[in-house]
Amino acid sequence: MADTELAAAIKSALSAVEIPGGGDLAGYVGLSDIIVTSGAVAFAIAVAPGMEAAFGPAREQAAAVAQKLAGSRKIMVSLTGNKPPPKSGPTFSHGKPVPAGKTPVPGIKHIIAVGSGKGGVGKSTTAVNIALALQAEGLRTGILDADLYGPSIPKLLGIEGQPAVRDDGIFSPHEAFGLKVMSIGSMLTKDQAVVWRGPMATSALRQLLRETDWGGLDVLVIDLPPGTGDIHISLFQQAEVDGVVVVSTPQDLALIDAKKAVDMLKRMGVPMLGLVENMSYFIAPDTGTRYDIFGTGGAERAAADLAMPFLGAIPLVISIREGSDAGQPPVAAAPDGAEAAAFRAIARQILETTPRLRP
Numbered sequence: 001m002a003d004t005e006l007a008a009a010i011k012s013a014l015s016a017v018e019i020p021g022g023g024d025l026a027g028y029v030g031l032s033d034i035i036v037t038s039g040a041v042a043f044a045i046a047v048a049p050g051m052e053a054a055f056g057p058a059r060e061q062a063a064a065v066a067q068k069l070a071g072s073r074k075i076m077v078s079l080t081g082n083k084p085p086p087k088s089g090p091t092f093s094h095g096k097p098v099p100a101g102k103t104p105v106p107g108i109k110h111i112i113a114v115g116s117g118k119g120g121v122g123k124s125t126t127a128v129n130i131a132l133a134l135q136a137e138g139l140r141t142g143i144l145d146a147d148l149y150g151p152s153i154p155k156l157l158g159i160e161g162q163p164a165v166r167d168d169g170i171f172s173p174h175e176a177f178g179l180k181v182m183s184i185g186s187m188l189t190k191d192q193a194v195v196w197r198g199p200m201a202t203s204a205l206r207q208l209l210r211e212t213d214w215g216g217l218d219v220l221v222i223d224l225p226p227g228t229g230d231i232h233i234s235l236f237q238q239a240e241v242d243g244v245v246v247v248s249t250p251q252d253l254a255l256i257d258a259k260k261a262v263d264m265l266k267r268m269g270v271p272m273l274g275l276v277e278n279m280s281y282f283i284a285p286d287t288g289t290r291y292d293i294f295g296t297g298g299a300e301r302a303a304a305d306l307a308m309p310f311l312g313a314i315p316l317v318i319s320i321r322e323g324s325d326a327g328q329p330p331v332a333a334a335p336d337g338a339e340a341a342a343f344r345a346i347a348r349q350i351l352e353t354t355p356r357l358r359p
């Protein structure tokens with residue numbers, strides 16, 4: 001069945017799901033479009049504040065109805081409403097209290113997020129190589145690609161296809177170079193990112209994060225979308241993130257964007273691990289000479305202005321681009337090379353400033 005036919009079939013089957021107050025889900029104004037991809041079916045039910053619990057059974061039934069038609073695709077049904085703050089007291093994660101609303105992620109001790117002010121600055125490349133460098137430091141590490149506007153982690157790690165789904169509906173993550181890997185990209189087909197805004201994107205994030213068998217990680221690195229948006233808010237509200245690494249290129253414009261993003265992230269109450277300057281200088285392949293093509297010290301000064309640590313600089317080198325395009329990230333493919341050394345220095349700097357990340 002074509003994706004559009006499947007969406008229509010599910011929509012019509014939802015007429016069998018009764019909703020509170022009378023009527024059925026198919027005719028309910030709060031039902032979103034039904035998104036079908038090769039690996040997933042997703043839709044959202046918007047309800048009035050305070051009606052979430054009453055709609056719970058309808059959500060369950062809707063998921064069951066959709067699953068019957070969707071075969072092995074993962075079903076994601078999110079219920080959205082303005083939830084009142086939970087009344088229960090604080091829960092505890094890693095031995096310390098976490099604010100209400102945040103709950104520990106099964107199988108994960110610590111979370112580091114990697115963000116940027118704008119796209120194309122090498123955020124995903126940096127996230128992958130920092131994850132591999134943390135692994136090289138002895139941490140059991142995973143990576144979650146939450147950048148639904150440009151999911152590139154599968155390509156960077158040479159991964160293809162969907163992750164397996166166990167009988168109990170839990171994802172078995174991919175593995176690459178010793179990392180456990182999940183990507184929002186495997187849930188999407190091209191051009192669908194725009195549709196997956198708001199509730200559906202955040203619901204996908206929640207499921208990827210919490211319904212994956214991570215198998216016991218010291219740290220999960222999350223590659224965030226550029227800027228700040230729904231995904232960021234959802235992540236920081238639901239899980240305790242140990243800190244964010246912000247990636248920037250040296251150009252002023254990128255730094256202005258990075259500053260804006262840092263400002264927003266700080267307002268969300270997330271600790272900043274530090275700033276990484278990517279494509280910072282150029283090393284001529286023939287002579288090995290270093291050229292500071294964008295001037296020097298911009299990111300270091302920006303980090304100081306923002307009162308956050310400067311974690312290090314990554315050179316602009318063709319081997320990083322080629323290795324990334326070929327699914328061979330430098331830290332794994334050429335661990336003794338200069339590029340790997342730059343990423344490993346950053347990972348060590350992170351561990352130095354945040355020693356609790358070490359097992």
Ligand SMILES: Nc1ncnc2c1ncn2[C@@H]1O[C@H](COP(=O)(O)OP(=O)(O)OP(=O)(O)O)[C@@H](O)[C@H]1O
Binds near residue numbers: 122320
């Ligand atoms: N230090 C570097 N030297 C050379 N090429 C690089 C470097 N860092 C990243 N690149 C290349 O730049 C491009 C963008 O990198 P990447 O996908 O990591 O950026 P991004 O910020 O995650 O982008 P997006 O927001 O689109 O996901 C890729 O082709 C990558 O190989």
